[in-house]
């Protein structure tokens with residue numbers, strides 16, 4: 001088995017077909033190779049959970065949860081802090097693992113581990129915060145609203161930034177007294193699951209509180225419909241999100257849906273063109289455009305459209321594409337052939353619909369060249385759909401009103417950005433955009449562990465993750481009244 005030679009502490013041998021059940025004792029129904037996108041070679045084997053595997057994991061988490069919720073807050077906090085220290089201690093090894101498993105460049109892997117440290121530290125503060133209110137009440141009665149954990153939280157995460165997009169739910173949910181069943185994507189089970197399992201195992205999390213099982217729709221749906229799991233935190237595509245939302249509704253449970261983006265980056269005619277081109281290139285091409293907040297629609301004022309296009313074509317022609325883990329390239333491979341074929345079809349169809357291919361549009365293996373399309377309009381696939389690949393879609397406008405109207409043609413987006421030397425004008429445009437996150441003088445790929453992350457429409461169901469949103473998401477209200485003695489009733 002081609003277990004990567006650089007894995008030492010993470011001990012890849014232990015997850016060769018097993019789930020994390022507190023140890024590595026549960027063999028899953030099936031197993032398959034995890035293929036490194038850059039080389040096509042197997043990195044390791046992962047277990048693939050069945051519905052029955054999921055059922056058993058939920059049972060283990062459910063049995064462990066009450067004792068975990070009763071663990072003193074400072075002891076839960078200490079485990080989260082230990083986890084942060086372990087991510088920091090094994091920074092280089094984990095960053096390289098993520099780069100190899102996800103096809104990312106090394107700085108992208110480093111970003112995930114760096115953010116993991118901060119996420120765990122922030123989560124460590126949650127158990128120590130007062131979480132409730134003493135309410136006005138009748139004399140002789142104490143009335144308290146307090147936040148309590150849901151119980152078992154199911155986390156379902158995607159392939160693109162697997163460590164962060166799993167951990168941003170796992171860490172606060174655990175910190176607040178929930179047990180967690182985590183189902184990462186089978187293409188990225190180590191980055192999205194087993195690294196987290198290994199860290200919490202060594203940090204001293206009691207056995208059973210965290211279960212990690214890679215799986216597909218069968219295992220995912222078993223998690224969503226199980227009555228012992230009152231909350232699901234899902235990050236992924238709008239199509240699967242809709243299905244999970246339907247199931248969660250049917251089974252009367254809370255669901256947080258963090259979905260896809262129609263993200264508009266608006267460049268006004270007074271922008272510094274060199275700086276704007278570099279922001280657009282990063283926003284559209286970083287991690288091969290496989291980012292929910294990628295700058296997939298670039299709305300540019302007609303007066304500067306040619307200048308911006310020329311600069312982007314220059315960058316597209318020169319940016320090196322290849323094995324992200326080599327340290328020599330700006331763009332790595334896409335995650336797999338299916339994702340690449342989907343993206344390639346979006347580009348080709350958009351050209352058939354009248355857009356002009358200015359650069360890119362070709363690939364070697366899974367490495368797709370940074371692509372520039374001009375003359376993109378509503379009604380074309382790359383404008384209407386989330387391309388989830390390395391493309392700048394150039395859309396021209398002539399007035400601020402037109403830019404706002406173009407941006408708001410979708411049902412709402414995750415992130416928007418406006419670039420201009422006139423900050424007041426840019427803010428006035430930003431105010432009118434239907435987006436969950438608005439950035440003035442930046443591109444759209446922005447996240448801090450301290451901000452609530454989410455968006456309307458296809459971006460999600462109004463939930464958010466991060467910062468002030470975490471206590472709302474991973475606990476629920478419970479009302480308590482206390483009287484010194486039972487009152488007399490008239491019946």
Ligand SMILES: NC(=O)C1=CN([C@@H]2O[C@H](COP(=O)(O)OP(=O)(O)OC[C@H]3O[C@@H](n4cnc5c(N)ncnc54)[C@H](O)[C@@H]3O)[C@@H](O)[C@H]2O)C=CC1
Pocket residue numbers: 156157158159160161165183184185186215216217218219220221224235236237238240241243244258259260261291292293386388414459
């Ligand atoms: N809003 C956000 O923070 C983020 C959103 N995304 C969105 O995710 C998409 C790309 O990720 P993909 O992995 O292709 O998404 P996906 O929706 O295909 O898969 C996401 C997860 O759902 C699981 N899954 C698939 N079918 C399921 C079912 N029927 N029941 C339960 N689980 C199921 C998959 O195994 C995976 O773990 C893009 O649309 C992107 O915008 C990605 C990252 C972050």
Ligand SMILES: O=Cc1ccc(S(=O)(=O)O)cc1
Pocket residue numbers: 112115160161164290291292293446447448
């Ligand atoms: O794809 C969505 C996505 C990707 C990355 C991040 S973070 O910057 O690592 O937080 C958030 C959402």
